[in-house]
Amino acid sequence: MKKHVVIVGAGPGGLAAGMLLAARGCRVTMCEKDAVVGGRNKAVKLGKYTFDTGPTFLMLREVLDEVFAEAGRDSNDYLKFKKLDPMYRLAFGDGKYFEPASDHKKMKKEIERLFPGESAGLDRYKAYEKKRFELMYPCLQKTYSSPLDFLSKNFRRAFMHFSLGRSLMDVLKGYFSNERLALTFTFQAKYLGMSPWECPGAFTIISYIEHAFGVWHTEGGLSKIADAMAKVVKEHGGTIRLKAPVKRIITEDRKAKGVELSSGERIMADDVIINADFSYAMTNLFRDGEIKQYTRPKLAKKKYSCSIFMMYLGVDKKYTMPHHAIYFADDYKSNVSDIFKRRVLSKDTSLYVRNASVNDKTLAPQGHSALYVLVPVANLTGSIDWKRERDAFRDIVLDTIERKTPMKDLRKHIKREHIITPDEWLSDYNVYNGATFNLAHNLGQMLYFRPHNKLDEVDNTYIVGGGTHPGSGLPTIYESGRIAANLLCKKYGIPYTSKNTLA
Numbered sequence: 443m444k445k446h447v448v449i450v451g452a453g454p455g456g457l458a459a460g461m462l463l464a465a466r467g468c469r470v471t472m473c474e475k476d477a478v479v480g481g482r483n484k485a486v487k488l489g490k491y492t493f494d495t496g497p498t499f500l501m502l503r504e505v506l507d508e509v510f511a512e513a514g515r516d517s518n519d520y521l522k523f524k525k526l527d528p529m530y531r532l533a534f535g536d537g538k539y540f541e542p543a544s545d546h547k548k549m550k551k552e553i554e555r556l557f558p559g560e561s562a563g564l565d566r567y568k569a570y571e572k573k574r575f576e577l578m579y580p581c582l583q584k585t586y587s588s589p590l591d592f593l594s595k596n597f598r599r600a601f602m603h604f605s606l607g608r609s610l611m612d613v614l615k616g617y618f619s620n621e622r623l624a625l626t627f628t629f630q631a632k633y634l635g636m637s638p639w640e641c642p643g644a645f646t647i648i649s650y651i652e653h654a655f656g657v658w659h660t661e662g663g664l665s666k667i668a669d670a671m672a673k674v675v676k677e678h679g680g681t682i683r684l685k686a687p688v689k690r691i692i693t694e695d696r697k698a699k700g701v702e703l704s705s706g707e708r709i710m711a712d713d714v715i716i717n718a719d720f721s722y723a724m725t726n727l728f729r730d731g732e733i734k735q736y737t738r739p740k741l742a743k744k745k746y747s748c749s750i751f752m753m754y755l756g757v758d759k760k761y762t763m764p765h766h767a768i769y770f771a772d773d774y775k776s777n778v779s780d781i782f783k784r785r786v787l788s789k790d791t792s793l794y795v796r797n798a799s800v801n802d803k804t805l806a807p808q809g810h811s812a813l814y815v816l817v818p819v820a821n822l823t824g825s826i827d828w829k830r831e832r833d834a835f836r837d838i839v840l841d842t843i844e845r846k847t848p849m850k851d852l853r854k855h856i857k858r859e860h861i862i863t864p865d866e867w868l869s870d871y872n873v874y875n876g877a878t879f880n881l882a883h884n885l886g887q888m889l890y891f892r893p894h895n896k897l898d899e900v901d902n903t904y905i906v907g908g909g910t911h912p913g914s915g916l917p918t919i920y921e922s923g924r925i926a927a928n929l930l931c932k933k934y935g936i937p938y939t940s941k942n943t944l945a
């Protein structure tokens with residue numbers, strides 16, 4: 443008899459698990475609260491303009507390709523990939539900008555253009571970070587269920603490369619004497635929602651991944667990836683139920699038995715996989731106190747990532763702006779403190795503008811652009827009143843764009859607009875604390891200390907997505923889905939082949 447697996451949420455983590463399990467012969471039912479799949483990876487449509495809600499940088503595409511291959515599919519048959527070169531523009535307060543490329547020679551040339559004499563640091567960075575990545579990535583692919591997992595050979599080999607006690611900035615200053623250049627390798631801490639001065643040094647592997655493997659776009663936006671994954675689930679006989687919010691996980695004798703939808707309908711299953719935001723799920727989908735490890739007070743004490751103020755702007759003009767551009771605040775360190783320490787809004791804020799229409803004609807009508815503006819802000823543990831601040835902050839963001847970017851007349855050209863504040867990440871996306879990148883990625887919340895992909899206290903329950911091991915960011919989220927699928931298949935002796943042989 444086919445095992446029936448119910449998956450709560452059709453975001454990237456749930457879809458990865460769903461396509462693998464459906465391909466391996468399980469009966470898969472995905473319950474998604476929204477009218478479309480993708481979660482934070484779905485599209486935002488405003489008239490003729492299309493935006494990605496969240497992810498815009500596809501890194502380590504290899505993991506996505508492997509998940510497709512393990513589901514018997516070639517990702518190229520579903521998606522049109524474009525490697526970006528240069529990868530992005532990093533603009534500083536004084537009007538200077540830097541455009542990193544994954545091609546080593548080009549990157550060295552770019553470093554010498556702006557930071558003469560510093561390019562040798564790139565050779566040292568690439569050589570050592572390659573080693574670190576090769577040792578650390580298997581630690582992320584492994585499953586952790588016991589502290590004894592830290593004794594594994596892989597972990598012991600990687601451990602001395604963890605740069606314990608050193609931040610991302612500390613590690614990068616070891617390669618580059620120019621602080622500004624070092625900073626250009628740290629903005630990826632955004633994916634983890636952490637400050638470069640606090641983010642563990644070992645996360646240099648994220649910038650390394652970009653520099654070694656490149657950054658990708660998919661035609662139509664990255665939301666097309668979620669659509670493609672959903673298609674594969676269905677091709678293998680899986681069912682995706684939209685507008686089907688799950689109210690609770692049905693448990694009996696500490697075993698998951700299925701889910702109950704808000705409509706009252708009960709769907710019984712052999713196993714349940716939860717993709718909804720981890721801390722939201724623990725506080726909403728189980729009885730109060732049922733999961734002792736993750737009670738409300740325990741979850742409230744954990745560290746969370748920052749949030750994001752998002753603006754999606756359909757404009758009737760084309761600007762000479764690159765695909766991805768990051769504008770650092772004039773006083774970047776103070777801006778970072780506003781987000782992570784003081785938890786207030788900055789007047790001088792960093793922001794990221796994505797102008798994908800330069801490479802992708804499908805996103806906006808001819809002569810128009812679909813602009814995505816991302817501003818990191820404090821999560822909801824601060825005391826910002828977004829109902830009061832929303833419009834004034836919108837003005838600060840537009841002023842900053844008109845002052846710092848080539849889009850001097852942006853306001854005049856806005857035809858459609860949508861904003862997401864931290865309040866809406868919580869209310870519309872079920873994101874706990876509005877912390878868009880989930881639990882923070884400090885070492886005390888990583889690996890064995892991050893929520894395990896098999897829930898310890900309730901049998902037949904697996905958890906996937908950015909709030910679980912290995913962490914936030916598309917490749918690691920796909921890994922979480924693959925780890926959960928592999929664990930589940932191992933339990934039942936369902937045959938499968940996977941490039942991730944560690945879980």
Ligand SMILES: Cc1cc2nc3c(=O)[nH]c(=O)nc-3n(C[C@H](O)[C@H](O)[C@H](O)COP(=O)(O)OP(=O)(O)OC[C@H]3O[C@@H](n4cnc5c(N)ncnc54)[C@H](O)[C@@H]3O)c2cc1C
Pocket residue numbers: 450451452453454455456473474475476479480481482483495496497498499500501633686687688689717718719750752816871872878879906907908909914915916917919
């Ligand atoms: C603004 C932003 C920018 C980002 N940029 C990048 C980037 O450039 N590159 C990158 O790699 N990563 C990026 N990320 C991080 C990460 O890749 C995405 O957030 C990703 O979509 C998270 O996937 P997930 O599977 O963990 O959760 P989600 O995408 O949140 O999926 C969870 C799903 O569960 C559903 N759900 C919730 N509650 C219920 C319920 N009760 N019943 C049924 N369904 C439910 C939700 O509707 C959703 O579909 C970004 C994130 C954000 C927010």
